[in-house]
Amino acid sequence: MKLLLLGATSPIARLLAMRFAAEGSSVYLAARDAGEAARIASDMSIRTGAVVLSGTFDAVDFASHASLVARAADELGGLDGVVLCFGTLGDEDAAQIDPDAALATIHQNFTGAVSILTLAARRLEEQKRGFMIVIGSVAGERGRARNYVYGAAKGGLHTFAQGLRGRMARAGVHVMTVKLGTVDTRMTWGREGTLLTVSPERAANAIYAAYQRKAEVVYVPWFWRPIMGIVKLIPERIFKRTSF
Amino acid sequence: MRHSVTAIAAEPGFGPRFFLLALFAMSCEATARIPGASVPARAKRAMLSGWGRYPALECDLYRPEKLAELAATVTNNSTSIIARGAGRAYGDAAVNAGNRVIEVTRLGRMLSFDPDSAILRAEAGVTLDEIIEVFLPRGYFPPVVPGTRYVTLGGSIAADIHGKSHHRDSSLARHIVSFDLMLASGEIRRCSREDNAELFRASVGAMGLTGVILEAKLRLRRVESAWLEGELIRAENLDAALEAFERTDREYANSVAWIDCASSRGALGRSILNVANFAPRDSLPPALRQQPFELAPKFRPAVPIDLPGFALGPLTVRAFNGVYYAMHRESAGHRRFDYQSFFFPLDSIHDWNRIYGKRGFVQYQCVWPEAQSRAGLIEILEAISQSRRGSFLTVLKKFGAQDGMLSFPMPGYTLALDFPVAGGLMEFLDRLDAMVLARGGRVYLAKDARMRPETFRAMYPNLDQWQQVKASADPNNRFSSSLARRLGMLPA
Numbered sequence: 196m197k198l199l200l201l202g203a204t205s206p207i208a209r210l211l212a213m214r215f216a217a218e219g220s221s222v223y224l225a226a227r228d229a230g231e232a233a234r235i236a237s238d239m240s241i242r243t244g245a246v247v248l249s250g251t252f253d254a255v256d257f258a259s260h261a262s263l264v265a266r267a268a269d270e271l272g273g274l275d276g277v278v279l280c281f282g283t284l285g286d287e288d289a290a291q292i293d294p295d296a297a298l299a300t301i302h303q304n305f306t307g308a309v310s311i312l313t314l315a316a317r318r319l320e321e322q323k324r325g326f327m328i329v330i331g332s333v334a335g336e337r338g339r340a341r342n343y344v345y346g347a348a349k350g351g352l353h354t355f356a357q358g359l360r361g362r363m364a365r366a367g368v369h370v371m372t373v374k375l376g377t378v379d380t381r382m383t384w385g386r387e388g389t390l391l392t393v394s395p396e397r398a399a400n401a402i403y404a405a406y407q408r409k410a411e412v413v414y415v416p417w418f419w420r421p422i423m424g425i426v427k428l429i430p431e432r433i434f435k436r437t438s439f
Numbered sequence: 440m441r442h443s444v445t446a447i448a449a450e451p452g453f454g455p456r457f458f459l460l461a462l463f464a465m466s467c468e469a470t471a472r473i474p475g476a477s478v479p480a481r482a483k484r485a486m487l488s489g490w491g492r493y494p495a496l497e498c499d500l501y502r503p504e505k506l507a508e509l510a511a512t513v514t515n516n517s518t519s520i521i522a523r524g525a526g527r528a529y530g531d532a533a534v535n536a537g538n539r540v541i542e543v544t545r546l547g548r549m550l551s552f553d554p555d556s557a558i559l560r561a562e563a564g565v566t567l568d569e570i571i572e573v574f575l576p577r578g579y580f581p582p583v584v585p586g587t588r589y590v591t592l593g594g595s596i597a598a599d600i601h602g603k604s605h606h607r608d609s610s611l612a613r614h615i616v617s618f619d620l621m622l623a624s625g626e627i628r629r630c631s632r633e634d635n636a637e638l639f640r641a642s643v644g645a646m647g648l649t650g651v652i653l654e655a656k657l658r659l660r661r662v663e664s665a666w667l668e669g670e671l672i673r674a675e676n677l678d679a680a681l682e683a684f685e686r687t688d689r690e691y692a693n694s695v696a697w698i699d700c701a702s703s704r705g706a707l708g709r710s711i712l713n714v715a716n717f718a719p720r721d722s723l724p725p726a727l728r729q730q731p732f733e734l735a736p737k738f739r740p741a742v743p744i745d746l747p748g749f750a751l752g753p754l755t756v757r758a759f760n761g762v763y764y765a766m767h768r769e770s771a772g773h774r775r776f777d778y779q780s781f782f783f784p785l786d787s788i789h790d791w792n793r794i795y796g797k798r799g800f801v802q803y804q805c806v807w808p809e810a811q812s813r814a815g816l817i818e819i820l821e822a823i824s825q826s827r828r829g830s831f832l833t834v835l836k837k838f839g840a841q842d843g844m845l846s847f848p849m850p851g852y853t854l855a856l857d858f859p860v861a862g863g864l865m866e867f868l869d870r871l872d873a874m875v876l877a878r879g880g881r882v883y884l885a886k887d888a889r890m891r892p893e894t895f896r897a898m899y900p901n902l903d904q905w906q907q908v909k910a911s912a913d914p915n916n917r918f919s920s921s922l923a924r925r926l927g928m929l930p931a
Contacts, residue, residue, distance in 0.1 A: 204504070204505060205504075206504060206545060228505060228507065230506070230507075231505050231506065231507075234506075234548045234550060234562075235548060237548065237549065237550045237551060238548035238549045238550070241549040241550075241551070241552050241573065242549060242573050380504065381481070381502070381503075381504050381508070384481055384483055384502055385481040385482055385483035385484075386481075
């Protein structure tokens, strides 16, 4: 299989890609920090023996997206799957008062994803096969006072992926949405309330298992589904006062 | 971020507003990160300790996930820094109370491998466990392994680890082709025996005090199987054990003895020796020859809780040691060992350090020059026997040639002991220090949590020379640790 990973330098992306590579897939690692992507590519190729390529990708450099998809498919010799892993919490405090900071968060998490997914979807739809994995966040399930800009971007991403799933189903392309809980990466490092945090290994394995059973929408780890089920039931009048 | 600025600005519809947005993003980066890192490095206030769980001290712990983040964490601060790997040094070597600790476990990528020269280039955070997992099935093994496979490459170089083959292979430094060392300025020096040779010799064994090792080139060993063949030798007392080491050290590349430290008088130092070489494929029985690198998967139990303090009291330790010796009484002779149980017996129990309970334990490893070894061993074993402080696991090993300014080994015998932290222990260990020092021996920094500075100075005669190199590579002593301050290692 030939796979394009977008935002490949996160620990979850790296470990997820490793699972695919270990099964014999060829992988193209696209990331903003090309040097890091190249290091990860060497590592994966030494460990698994798979063909692992890498290149630059910037989610907010929309103009470069078309050529990236083409280049990855060209170098891989085809494209069977696209995994969208990028996302950043950004500066939450600034995003609340500064529209430019808020928009930066929206672009890095949502607009950039819309751009690249639209291009990738076109290609997969034409060839009438393939799959997409879109990694979102439980933060996109309900707006919270603390990180609603990030949450809004992820919520938008979920809705976008949902619609894309319906459209792509007609072309035989599977789209899976992952709603990620807190994972032990630099996004959560040094923050409080990490009781439910899981290792990136566990998260990557759960995503891979969900991919194998062709899940539509999966919470990673699984316990976020009941948690968010309850959180979504809390009346707004009460929720707005909570410290979630 | 930089190149995307122009790209966005050039996009129709994205006017000055987006340009400002991008500028804002860049200005954020100027504070605590460097280009490429999208989130500012954040510290976690954590109580850190070594594998012995003593002492535990509060540090600002960083765990960069990109090289750029690591560089930013090294250069952008005024406090002192120490790198930390898997946290398997026993004491306070990778602890920096009130200051920065940079854990490199997320930077463990393998960068290149040349099957002909067997040279692996990898980042500091890669563990020997990972190297074995990837390369043993291809017929390669780390040239030197300590008693656990869960150490990082960077930590191994910093401690200049030794293994059961030291009498043959020396320490890890001999097998390191080069490493890249990041200095406090962010400048990276490639150190080898040819380039920056002084810094190379001053960094191996110096517990991270010259800088942060980013990556290294390591020459692996070719092996034909995951098995070792050799002998299990029962020695009735210390002299028999030493004689067995001398008799077998030409024939066998790996040797180690477990000593029953509860024994006394005529049986003082009675031990079980394991000596072995990696088995050539042809010597294996046909069933193993088919897949010479396959071991049956082993159950790996864990210690789920901190055991109460009395669990490893003198009586249990005595009983354990006696039973262990009795178990092997009848099994002496030719033996085939799988590499896992030969090199890493304790790794088969996950979190074994918890058996000592919350107060933790102290490892004590010392070495004597060859001519003083026998007398030194008798002296210490008698002191332990009289003190009734049982060491759960006591290991004896012969060392060979050694290089490196602060590296621990020297030609002679080394003894490793562990003691649960209890009243009077520190005074007792001070007594052992005095005995070791009087015979020209020394104590291993990677295991130390309690030595006195004057003892350390006397034990490491190259300290002055080392401090000169340290002063020129790190003039402001930006690299420091709780161990360094406790032992007065830093130049004035």
